[in-house]
Amino acid sequence: MQHYLQFKDFSADEYAYVFERAALIKKKFKSYEKHHTLVDRTLAMIFEKASTRTRVSFEAGMYQLGGSVVHLTTGDSQLGRAEPIEDSAKVISRMTDLVMIRTFEQTKIERFAANSRVPVINGLTNEFHPCQVLADIFTYIEHRGAIAGKTVAWVGDGNNMANTWLQAADLLGFTVHVSTPSGYEVNQAVAGMRSGASCRVFQDPLQACQGAHLVTTDVWTSMGYEAENEARRAAFASWCVDRAMMAAAAPDALFMHCLPAHRGEEVEAEVIDGPQSVVWDEAENRMHVQKALMEYLLLGRLA
Ligand code: CP
Ligand code: NVA
Numbered sequence: 001m002q003h004y005l006q007f008k009d010f011s012a013d014e015y016a017y018v019f020e021r022a023a024l025i026k027k028k029f030k031s032y033e034k035h036h037t038l039v040d041r042t043l044a045m046i047f048e049k050a051s052t053r054t055r056v057s058f059e060a061g062m063y064q065l066g067g068s069v070v071h072l073t074t075g076d077s078q079l080g081r082a083e084p085i086e087d088s089a090k091v092i093s094r095m096t097d098l099v100m101i102r103t104f105e106q107t108k109i110e111r112f113a114a115n116s117r118v119p120v121i122n123g124l125t126n127e128f129h130p131c132q133v134l135a136d137i138f139t140y141i142e143h144r145g146a147i148a149g150k151t152v153a154w155v156g157d158g159n160n161m162a163n164t165w166l167q168a169a170d171l172l173g174f175t176v177h178v179s180t181p182s183g184y185e186v187n188q189a190v191a192g193m194r195s196g197a198s199c200r201v202f203q204d205p206l207q208a209c210q211g212a213h214l215v216t217t218d219v220w221t222s223m224g225y226e227a228e229n230e231a232r233r234a235a236f237a238s239w240c241v242d243r244a245m246m247a248a249a250a251p252d253a254l255f256m257h258c259l260p261a262h263r264g265e266e267v268e269a270e271v272i273d274g275p276q277s278v279v280w281d282e283a284e285n286r287m288h289v290q291k292a293l294m295e296y297l298l299l300g301r302l303a
Helices: 012-030 053-064 085-095 106-114 130-144 160-172 205-209 226-235 243-248 279-299
Strands: 042-047 068-073 098-102 120-122 151-155 175-179 199-201 214-217 254-257
Touching: 012 130, 012 160, 012 279, 042 053, 042 085, 053 068, 053 098, 053 279, 085 098, 085 106, 098 106, 098 279, 106 120, 120 130, 120 279, 130 160, 130 254, 130 279, 151 160, 151 205, 160 175, 175 205, 205 243, 254 279
Parallel strands: 042 068, 042 098, 098 120, 151 175, 151 214, 175 199, 214 254
Antiparallel strands: none
């Protein structure tokens, strides 16, 4: 049994398979062809933080695979009344086939997985968001081909998305140019990179974007950090992806944002709504890649 708790849980070879499968699943979805590989399987989705894309993509995706879902939140389950995570894992995993969790500390999802009889998927933690980067890389490949050897510019917070991009770069052979305000740097130990070779740090976000094939950013304040909102707004003022940064990037550079976005903060409206932006494909692709992911975790490689 395999879990998907961080990006490095899969090998490059497994990613090649999942991307290929996601392309097939997407093609069938677009032509209204049934793809019922998970009939009678149930996915439990546990949300301790808000979500739009993760909820809709997992829920719609599981139904499209012929399965069903159970949706739990902290407020409407015993999780909010301090039932130990280990006990919750033992119970939920006796009744379902797969579990997706969005929570706070990575250690919480690890404790759940250690007590689960079924595969567990990370739907976002404070440290990582592997399903999002899975969709982002699939989207890059769809638009531009292989990502190996390319440069991704990360502009903004050294957060869960930044950590996940760094793990992905290590594994899939591309480079990440990281520019964060001081005090919000990526912690390479937390990011869990195998080496620092695929990461270059820049103080100036414009320089980080120089020649990049993909420019990406995220909110200044992630869920769970709202108390720091005011301090972050001041610190991040120069870390707004604007037209000058896109002009410094490669001529055919793409712009991505995991969403939800705040126009006028981490990105200019002209960039996110402009011709280089692929954010809507990126959001849609969450569903296609996660269908491939769920299928792979439950059935392994299919012909
Ligand atoms: N990108 C993402 O995970 O969006 P949600 O918070 O809406 O799920
Ligand atoms: N970094 C953001 C991503 C939201 C999808 C957060 O954790 O809130």
